[in-house]
Amino acid sequence: MTVSPATRRRKARKSFVERTITGVGAAIEQTVYGEAYARQDGFLQRVDPRAKLGLFASALLVIGLVHDLVLLAGLWLALLGLGLVARLPFRVIAVRTMLGVPLFTGLVALPALFLIDGRPLFTIGPLGPVTLAVTDQAILSVATFLLRVSASVTLAALLVLTTRWADLLKALRVFRVPDVFIVVLGMTYRYIFLVLRLTENLFLGRASRTVGTTSPGEQRRWVGASMGTLMSRSLKLSNDVYAAMVARGFSGDVRTLTTFRMRDEDWLFVSLGIALLGLAWLVDLSR
Amino acid sequence: MEQSELVFRLEGVSYCYHGRHPALDQVDLVVEPGEQLVILGANGSGKSTLLKVLDGLYRPTSGRIWAFGEEITDVADDPERARWLHRRVGLVFQEPDVQLFSPTVYDDVAFGPLQLGWPEEQVREHVEHALRAMEVSHLADRAPYELSGGEKKRVAIATVLAMDPEVILLDEPTANLDPRTRTALVHLIRGMRDLGKTVILTTHELDIVPILATRVVVFGDQERRPVASGHPDEILGDVDLLVRTNLIHEHLHWHGQLAHAHPHAHDGEHLHEHR
Structure with a gap:
């Protein structure tokens, strides 16, 4: 065949x-x-x-x-x-x-x-009823x-x-960015890696168990299920991280070190x- | 010992997740200062939940708890008293990624002392001491995602040590570590005894118990409460207890045509032969 x-x-x-x-x-x-x-x-x-x-x-x-x-x-x-x-x-x-x-x-x-006025350098067309002119001012702009x-x-x-990245975030204080904003940004960046690894493992786990081809419908269902899994794991992670912060004395006010x-x-x-x-x-x- | 001298006293403490899934059931427990208490239990016996209750993160569904003579049953609802408790009791979570949430190791270790409102000089002094004690000073500038599993565990312990608590709670500190890292960590934890800390750690790995424990409490995986307490030799010598609480299992193997079973504990995969 x-x-x-x-x-x-x-x-x-x-x-x-x-x-x-x-x-x-x-x-x-x-x-x-x-x-x-x-x-x-x-x-x-x-x-x-x-x-x-x-x-x-x-x-x-x-x-x-x-x-x-x-x-x-x-x-x-x-x-x-x-x-x-x-x-x-x-x-x-x-x-x-x-x-x-x-x-x-x-x-x-x-x-x-084609929209800026000036001295026409060349034209394109006519394209139907329209002729496009390219001007020196347009090219300059x-x-x-x-x-x-x-x-x-x-x-x-x-x-x-x-x-x-850690230094860049801390440097934002020059612009009077509040500490809490900097800390949240830092944590977001930190946990993006964890979630990316998790995503990678989810997909690798699927790839290792997939023999042959799967239909587009199956693939869509699997992506939907993976999104749900990631969502629930992220929620659990955020609860645990908050508990870990509270366990070390966090009560809502963020305090950070000046290191530069x-x-x-x-x-x-x-x-x-x-x-x-x-x-x-x-x-x-x-x- | 007077109640005010005890580190913890628990009376009939129970905890249910979402009001439905019981994790602890009528736990009675006393912890004395300077103890290295190992809580042994199979998966799902409530060990991790107990540590979170002791650290005031979870409010018990029923029962009462005292820490250093003060009742802390509802401390989870009172930020001021929670800070007082967290100043004296540090918890190292089982999953170090949960605990390492700052952009660098140094920031993570400094987080606790800073929240306690210490002056910057004191914070730096404690951070550097904790990093040295856990032998991770060379990692101070690294991001947590760049660390190996063993390094993360050490840094997670350093984050708690930097707050200089009187009591350190460690949730399965040696889980998922390679043998060399595990041995090194066990020795570092044992060294906390010399620092005068009270240590309470959970595990189901029996081989670290004689090295780390001055007393062992065994949690039943069905009962979800202590079913035995005693000296490590006494507990580890009670094979029936260990089998009953799912800490060791009957291992069946063959000698030629002869089948033979004996209690057997192991961690992960290994090779062995019987002659």
Whole structure:
């Protein structure tokens, strides 16, 4: 009996179970490797997280305000260079910024290419009654938008990759974020791993007992049942965690330790950074 | 001994989950200061529930409890008195993931002392001491999800030690550990005796009992209350009691054509032969 190419393709395609296991595993791996970069002895990793967070927030503001295309490109390249100085593999930053941004932001910005007035550079069409014109202003606006998003995403990636999540959360106190919010965020992040592992084990358990193929209806039923299992386990876990907190004296008020100390190098980093960002903004204003 | 000198006194304590599923039934128990009390019982005999009741996390369905001479029966409903109890009694949960909820090991160990309102310097001093005592100082900066099972258990104990309680309750501390980690942990727990702590731990692993216990209380898996109490040698020598309470089982094996059964306890899988 011959098997059609379409059937072969269907069989070769991964089942939803395999895809879920791969996805969950990748999520865990990505986070763990992310922390590995934050533990490296790099320039950015050594900076006090509060200083880094404060400076990066200011940088985000300046990137949002600057209009000059060359200046924006310069800022983006400077950030990519900062990533290399922090000993981050270029591939890791590139995946986060150069693949995702053109794909998603490009899609959002695409209609603007045909909607902004200016000197027409070329036309597309006629498509039925409509002829689409792409203007110089439209290209400039879309390019500015893409560069701005790229620089912002690079900034966020640099912050997350060079700062441990625990430190990043504590650094939020700079912005007067309440302790209780920080603690809840930290616990959420902590238990996401546990639930991800649980999910992975549920799917692996099913995969190990599955011989042959299962119908889409069976798969849907199983996913529904797994969601219920995860839900009830999460509820039990949250009750137990609360009991463990109460057992150690928790009564509603969260108290935490302040663990950071600004060094001279951190002040220098912040001062230099602010000066450069200020200069970039002034140059942009003068053009 | 006067009631005020006792660590715990329980009188007819019962507990039901959701008002329907009994976990403890008419438990009478006395714990004296400095004891290393091992509560032996099969799965489902109510050991873990008892520890939560002793720590004031569960309010008994009926009966009364005293700790350090004060009645704590309804302490679960009174946050102020609960804090007083938790300052003096620490509980290490069976599942360490439940207890390690902070982003780093250091934060987790510091959580208890901080909630007690201690000054920062004192908190740091206690955290570092507890980490050293459990030999986990090198893990202070790690996230809990990066730890092995044995490391998690040690850190979980450190989180309680840092509060310097007079009584430490340990729920199956050696469960699911490899032999080397298990031995090391048993010795660390035994060392708590030298620190002057009263230790109450639950287990169904008989081999750790002689090392850790100064007294043993056996819970019946059907009765859900103590059915025997005594010196470890006395309890471990009572084979009938151990079989009846499902702590050892009759093991049937063959010598050629001859079938032979004898009481047998083991933890996990192992190989053995009879000659």
